[in-house]
Amino acid sequence: MSLxxxxxxxxxxxPKKIPVHALRGIDLTIEEGEFTAIVGPSGSGKTTLLNxxxxxxxxxxxxxxxxxxxxxxxxxxxxxxxRKNKIGFVFQSYNLIPVFTAAENIGFIMLxxxxxxxxxxxxxxELLKSVGIEEQKDKRPNQMSGGQQQRVAVARALASKPKFVxxxxxxxxxxxxxxxxxxDIMENLNRNEEITFVFSTHDQRVIDRAHxxxxxxxxxxxxxxxxxx
Amino acid sequence: xIVKLAWRNIWRNKRRTLITVASIFFAVLFSIFMNSxxxxxxxRMLDNIVNYYYxxxxxxQKGYWEEKTINxxxxxxxxLWQLPTQIDGLEQIxxxxxTFALLSSGEHTSSMMIVGTNPDAEDKLTKLxxxxxxGTYFNQTDKALLIAEGxxxxxKISLGDTLIILTQGYHGVNAAGKYPIKGIVHFAxxxxxxxxxxxxxxxxxxxxxxxxxxxxxxxxxxxxxxxEYVLEQLQTQLDTDKYEIMDWQxxxxxxxxxxxxxxxxxxxxxxxxxxxxxxxxxxxxxxxVKEREHEFGILLSIGMSRSLLAFSTWVEILxxxxxxxxxxxxxxxPLVHYFKVNPIDFSDYxxxxxxxxxxxxxxxxxxIMDASxxxxxxxxxxxITSLLALFAIWKIYKLKPVEAMRE
Numbered sequence: 260m261s262l263x264x265x266x267x268x269x270x271x272x273x274p275k276k277i278p279v280h281a282l283r284g285i286d287l288t289i290e291e292g293e294f295t296a297i298v299g300p301s302g303s304g305k306t307t308l309l310n311x312x313x314x315x316x317x318x319x320x321x322x323x324x325x326x327x328x329x330x331x332x333x334x335x336x337x338x339x340x341x342r343k344n345k346i347g348f349v350f351q352s353y354n355l356i357p358v359f360t361a362a363e364n365i366g367f368i369m370l371x372x373x374x375x376x377x378x379x380x381x382x383x384x385e386l387l388k389s390v391g392i393e394e395q396k397d398k399r400p401n402q403m404s405g406g407q408q409q410r411v412a413v414a415r416a417l418a419s420k421p422k423f424v425x426x427x428x429x430x431x432x433x434x435x436x437x438x439x440x441x442x443d444i445m446e447n448l449n450r451n452e453e454i455t456f457v458f459s460t461h462d463q464r465v466i467d468r469a470h471x472x473x474x475x476x477x478x479x480x481x482x483x484x485x486x487x488x
Numbered sequence: 489x490i491v492k493l494a495w496r497n498i499w500r501n502k503r504r505t506l507i508t509v510a511s512i513f514f515a516v517l518f519s520i521f522m523n524s525x526x527x528x529x530x531x532r533m534l535d536n537i538v539n540y541y542y543x544x545x546x547x548x549q550k551g552y553w554e555e556k557t558i559n560x561x562x563x564x565x566x567x568l569w570q571l572p573t574q575i576d577g578l579e580q581i582x583x584x585x586x587t588f589a590l591l592s593s594g595e596h597t598s599s600m601m602i603v604g605t606n607p608d609a610e611d612k613l614t615k616l617x618x619x620x621x622x623g624t625y626f627n628q629t630d631k632a633l634l635i636a637e638g639x640x641x642x643x644k645i646s647l648g649d650t651l652i653i654l655t656q657g658y659h660g661v662n663a664a665g666k667y668p669i670k671g672i673v674h675f676a677x678x679x680x681x682x683x684x685x686x687x688x689x690x691x692x693x694x695x696x697x698x699x700x701x702x703x704x705x706x707x708x709x710x711x712x713x714x715x716e717y718v719l720e721q722l723q724t725q726l727d728t729d730k731y732e733i734m735d736w737q738x739x740x741x742x743x744x745x746x747x748x749x750x751x752x753x754x755x756x757x758x759x760x761x762x763x764x765x766x767x768x769x770x771x772x773x774x775x776x777v778k779e780r781e782h783e784f785g786i787l788l789s790i791g792m793s794r795s796l797l798a799f800s801t802w803v804e805i806l807x808x809x810x811x812x813x814x815x816x817x818x819x820x821x822p823l824v825h826y827f828k829v830n831p832i833d834f835s836d837y838x839x840x841x842x843x844x845x846x847x848x849x850x851x852x853x854x855x856i857m858d859a860s861x862x863x864x865x866x867x868x869x870x871x872i873t874s875l876l877a878l879f880a881i882w883k884i885y886k887l888k889p890v891e892a893m894r895e
Contacts, residue, residue, distance in 0.1 A: 315789055316890045336793065343791020354786040354893070358496035363489075370489050371791055419791070 262423055262455055263289040263312055268321035270307050270478075281307040282318070283478035289423075292453045294446065296460055296469035304478040305459035306427055312457065313346050313425045314338045326422050343371055347416030349426035353408040355400040361411045362387065362396040368419045386414035390444050406437025413444060423455035430462045442468045490796070494804035498811075501779075505808060508772045512812025513819070515765040516865045519758050520820040521855070525827065526754050528856035530747055532831075535712070536850060537743060538736045541680065543582070543613055543706035544715050545735045547722065552703055553732060553739070558587045558658055561701040562731065568705060575721040577714030582609040583702035585692045589655030589663075591685065596643045601683045602653065604692020604702075613708045616673060616686070623647045623671035628688050632670035638682030640672055647672060651685075657696035665695045676850075762872060770876050773805060777880050784884060785892025798881040805880065809873040813866045820862070827855040 270282040281304045289295055297305045310316035311323060314330050323330055326345055333341055342348075355364045362383050369379045387393045390410040392403075400408050409429060416424045426445075430438040446468060448454045458465055466472055474482040498505050538544050547568070552560035562568070564583055572578045585604035590597055607626050611617040616634070617625045626634050633651060640646065650668050657663035667687065675681040693699050709718060715735060722733045737744045787797055831854030834840050844851035 310890050313789070339788060339791055339793050342789065348789055350786070350893070354782075354789075356493070356783065356786070358493065358500060367489065368790055371793075371796070415790070 260291050261288045262291045262293075262326060263287070263457075264324040265308075265312070266322045266324075268308070268311060268318045268323060270304070270311065270316070271319045274319065281478055282311075284321070285475075285478070285480055287473060287480060287483070289455065289457060291422075291455055292449070294449045294456050294468075294470040295473060296458045296466050296471070297473045297475060298459075298461055298466055299475040300461065303475045305461075305475055307478075308475065309425050309427050309457070309459045313348060314342050343368065344419060345422045347419065347421040347424040349409070349412050349416045349424060349429045351428040351431045353400065353405070353412045353432075355408055355411055355415070357400050360397050360399055361392065361403065361407075361414075364400070364411055365414045365418050368415060372419055382418060383414075386417055389417075389448065390414045391440070404437070405432050406434070406440060409433060409437065409441055410444065413441065413448075417448065417454065421454075423457060426456060426458045428460055428462070429458060430460065430465055435464070438462070438464050490800045491803060491807075494800055494807055497780075497804050498808050501775075504772060504775065508769060508808055509812040509815065511765050511768045512809055512869060513816045515761055516813050516816025516869065517820050517823070519761060520817065520861055520865055521823055521827075522754060522758065523861050524820075524824045524855040524858070525853065526750065527858065527861065528828065528831075529853040530750070531712075531856055532850075532852065532854055534736070534743070534747075537740070539614055540675075540677065541614055542736060542739055544709055544712055545707045545719060545722075545733065546739065547581070547705040547707070547726070548703065548732050548734070550730055550732050553734060556586075556703075558656065558696060558698070558703065561585070561658060561698055561703050562705070564700045564702055567726075571722070571725070574725065575718055577710050578707060578718050578721075579710050580609055580612065580708040582606060582613050582706040582708060583689060584610075584704040584706060585689060585696060585698060585701065586703045587655055587696060589653050589685075591639070591643060592652040592654065593643045593645045593649060596645075598639075598642050599683075600639055600685045602655070602692065603684065603686050604689045604696075605686060606689050607686075609708075610686070613706055619673040619675065620671050621674045623669070626670050626686065626688060628690065630670060630688050631667060631691055632687075633667045634671045634673055634686040635669055636681045636684040637672055637674050638678070639685060640669075642682060645669065653685075653695065655696070658698035658701065661697040663696050667691075762868065766872055766876060769805075769809065769873060770879070772808070773876055773880050776801075776805075777883050781883075781887070781892045784887055785889040788887065788889040789893065794885055794887075798884045801880045801884060802874065802877045805873050805877040806870060809869045810866065813869045817862050817865065824855045824857055824861075828857055831855070 265285055265287040268282050268285040269280070272279040272281060285308060297308060299305050307316065311318050312325065314333070318331065328341065330338065330341060356367065359367060365386055366379045366383045369382060383396070384393070387396050390413055392407050392410050395403055395407055400411070403411070430441060433441060442465060445456055449456050458469070460466065469486065471483070471485045473480055547562070549560045549562040568581065572580055582605065587602050588599055589602045591600045607628055611625070621637060626632055643651070645651065647669055650666050653663070653665050653667065655663045675684060687695070689702070693701060707718065709715060719733060719735055726733065784797060788794065831852050834844065834851035834853070837851070841851045
């Protein structure tokens with residue numbers, strides 16, 4: 260069942276001055292439960308595509324359906340709500356809230372969803388366990404390593420029970436061990452809990468673990484290879 | 489969680505927060521003290537001036553205040569005498585029969601103001617007895633005068649001498665009498681000191697042919713804060729077509745103007761102070777918004793609504809201001825209390841003290857402990873910071889998450 264359907268997406272920056280074409284007509288479908296890597300060199304348009312899928316940016320042309328909702332039609336406020344309930348984000352530089360502990364960072368999004376305190380604390384413990392950093396729950400981001408922070412970021416992305424997780428270069432700032440551990444965690448979540456992951460990356464270690472690799476160059480999909488189902 | 493987020497964010501840049509809080513602290517401390525000092529001084533001045541002669545309110549026959557003639561007298565009936573028993577806060581009514589008269593002794597004659605009054609009641613209102621410099625205080629049955637020091641000098645008389653009073657009584661009757669001087673009083677106000685002559689009320693009524701009549705009823709209140717209530721009650725209980733009820737503001741408009749002018753000067757000073765503080769707070773807000781643009785982008789990305797983010801930022805700015813306000817209030821409390829108990833006293837400063845006394849008040853300046861002076865600062869700072877926080881809110885509503893996260 261298709262979760263994300265992208266039809267003829269283009270994105271042009273500065274259309275009235277010196278136009279920069281970041282995406283030049285992307286068609287792509289991502290099914291539920293996929294573990295997909297979007298790869299390509301720097302400037303190829305991976306992050307722009309991820310931002311548009313995540314409703315953080317708007318396309319110049321085309322249509323994008325996420326969980327059967329045309330997100331191009333959503334207002335700014337509805338898009339924020341949509342992101343809160345349907346999408347989990349993992350960023351390259353972790354982007355945790357520095358004044359919150361690991362547990363508070365994870366629980367915050369559930370607070371925004373107006374979940375009960377009991378439900379939040381139960382889920383936070385569950386997520387901390389699943390990413391293997393239970394003992395770090397009371398530490399703030401600046402008291403944790405990059406790998407630990409990224410695990411908190413993954414847990415945060417999953418906290419709202421999203422339809423899928425978008426991860427923009429999630430391993431770019433991690434060493435080999437942390438990268439491998441993080442990929443293990445994400446792969447397990449994908450396998451055991453059928454969470455859909457979509458990465459943008461040019462890290463070969465991530466590409467090697469992906470089940471589907473979509474290659475973009477100059478704003479176009481040049482290959483789409485399913486490696487493993 | 490929002491308050492927790494806001495509170496923790498305040499302490500991310502401790503030095504900047506402390507500088508901002510300190511500036512608010514000093515502004516609040518200074519403005520509470522200034523206001524308290526200014527209001528305290530005015531309350532004391534008003535007490536001095538109002539209780540020097542007028543009282544906080546008076547009742548007259550309609551039209552008396554405009555013309556001040558002996559023919560506009562009111563009759564002292566039961567309706568008036570019973571007012572203190574019917575109105576809470578009204579302690580006593582002090583009837584006076586006032587008129588101008590020619591006073592003469594030997595070859596000296598001068599125009600003076602004759603005040604027929606009840607000696608005991610008058611003393612309770614104006615502390616007349618305490619102004620006695622020579623002789624003894626008069627009583628209700630006396631047929632003797634109490635004169636001001638200036639009158640003594642003008643007419644070249646002394647204690648025990650007899651004064652001739654010649655004037656026109658009620659409805660044009662001739663009024664003449666001679667009275668010995670029983671006591672001499674001192675008024676700091678030169679105007680009062682050269683024209684005041686007191687006579688017991690009943691004797692004055694006989695002299696002027698106006699039995700059971702008075703030109704003025706001065707009101708003695710339990711507390712000056714009761715004035716508004718007492719006036720309201722008087723307006724409903726008395727026939728306002730027959731009587732005029734005047735508060736001290738209507739009787740002493742110049743004093744009201746002087747108070748307004750002084751308050752305006754103070755407000756301008758405080759306005760400049762708050763303006764300077766506002767620039768400081770705005771600088772903090774500018775830095776805060778710039779530093780946190782990236783974080784705002786993340787919060788919007790993960791699904792925090794713009795309104796909630798704006799609210800959280802507003803709470804953060806407000807908390808910072810309130811911290812300064814609360815500390816400022818706490819510091820102001822003992823300071824204001826100290827100067828309330830130990831007012832600034834210029835009595836020993838010769839000329840300065842004299843000039844104050846000439847205006848009718850003692851040169852002592854206390855502060856006043858009034859809750860409104862304190863909470864008004866909290867309200868002012870909340871308004872100022874909320875207005876300044878509009879900038880941060882505007883930036884949040886304009887923010888594009890992708891661009892913000894690139895910062």
